[in-house]
Amino acid sequence: MSGLTCDHVGLSDTYSSRRYFRKFETIMQHMLHVAGVLRAEGKLDDDEVDILTRYAVKLTHTFRALGFKYLLAGRETGRFFGSLTMDSRDSGFPVAEEIMTMANDAQQAAAHLDGMVSVEALKDQMVQTILGExxxxTKLQFTLSQRLYYEELVKGDLFWMQNDPQSQWLGNLAGGRRQFRLHWATYDSQVNLPVIYLMELEDSGRIGLPKDQRRWPEVQAHLSAQALGGLKLLTIAKGFDEDFDDLHPKRLRRFHVGPMYSHAYTQQAGPLRDVLSEAKAPEGQDWALVWTEEELISDRVIEEKAGWFSTVERQIFALDPFAAANGEDLGATRQERSIILPQRPFQVLEEKKPAGFASVRKFVVSQTGRVLQY
Known part of the structure; x- marks a missing residue:
């Protein structure tokens, strides 16, 4: 087996699989609470929180759908259907192939439902099997789980490999310009993690960007193609600035959701693994989620020649001077790392004080939804 294959683990035990999905549903709820804290601090505005919340909800729906699909994992159903494959070393999330397969299933979900017995009829048959026979x-339970899976796919609002750019009008500026916020997301197949992008730009075109039938599809295709975690924000923003003369990117942010660490499920190396091992937290509190935000801001504008008689604006972006001094090339104005974790793992983290965590922001969450920050 290759190293990559060894890092991908199938959750073939029924209860282990169900606990995994419950864990992620809990984590997504805590993410929403943390977003509320950031809004209260003024680091996110209401619209930004709404955007991030929508992507968190999409992730929640995705995990719910996969939870139904693999509800009977490890049980004898009379039909082999596999188990969820997760990245146990790098991300703690399902591997990208799971999202790809789900997208393919979604295209055929309605046809599958047309040929399946209703939920009520399946439940009646289950009762008859229990009482009469x-x-x-188990086989009826499996059929029901698959029906619920396809129903979730038909409902939609799921997090796909590529979630196309959408636009939000922010206002009109002097000189006839318009200001927009674009947002899009991807499930990065290189690291098996969801990544969310937000861009604020000024539009000096004659037609507003979302209504421009020529530029808007080009912008969507361009940004989707550049949504790679390995690309620096500076590379993405400069490429966009140079390809669209009448669109001027002023601020670009990228949110990496994960990795997720869990002593019960993941094998990542490093201090967090030791922290979770020593914490011996009860079920549902044995986890930590890393959250990284990168930001690139336009510092000033210069004019460049475009042909013989015209000029175009080009953005000069501000880069983190401290990163350059330390020999790092972030390709961003700033980067902030945070970690979301329950109380007991946080206590062990504070006691051990591992190197590299002093500058990491900690959000400590409780089962009641309360969030403390350190």
């Missing part, structure tokens, strides 16, 4: 209706 005194057997566990």
């Amino acid at each position: 005194r057997q566990i209706p």
Whole structure:
């Protein structure tokens, strides 16, 4: 087996699989609470929180759908259907192939539902099997789980490999310009993590960007193609600035959701693994989620020649001077790393004080939804 294959683990135990999905549903709820804290601090405005919340909801729906798909993992159903494959070393999230397969299933979900018995009829048959035949209706349970899976796919609002750019009008500026915020997201197949992008730009075109039938599809295709975690924000922003003369990117942000660490499920190396091992937290509190935000801001504008008689604006972006002094090339104005974790793992983290965590912001969450920050 290759190293990559060894890092991808199938959750073939029924209860282990179900706990995994419950864990992620809990984590997504805590993410929303943390977003509320950032809004209260003024680091996110209401619209930005709404955008991030929508992507968190999409992730929640995605995990719910996969939870139904693999609800009977490890049980004898009379049909082999596999188990969820997760990246146990690098991300703690499902591998990208799971999202790709789900997208393919979604295209055929309606047809599958047309040929399946209703939920109510399946439940009636299950009761008859239990009472009349005194057997566990495993096969019927499997059929029901698959029906619920396809129903979730038909509902939509899921997090796909590529979530196309959408626009939000922010206002009109002097000189006839318009200001927009674009947002899009991807499930990065290189690291098996969701990544969310937000860009604020000025539009000096004659037609507003979302209504421009020529530019808007080109912008969507361009940004989707550049949504790679390995690309620096500076590379993405400069490429966009140079390809669209009448669109002027002023601020670009990228949010990396994950990795997720769990002593029960992941094998990442490093201090967090030791922290979770020593914490011995109860079920549902044995985890930590890393959250990284990168930001690139336009510092000033210069004029460049475009042909013989015209000029175009070009953005000069501000880069983190401290990163350059330390020999790092972030390609961003700033980068902030945060970690979201329950109380007991946080206590162990504070006691051990591992190197590299002093500058990491900690959000400590409770089962009641309360968030403390350190």
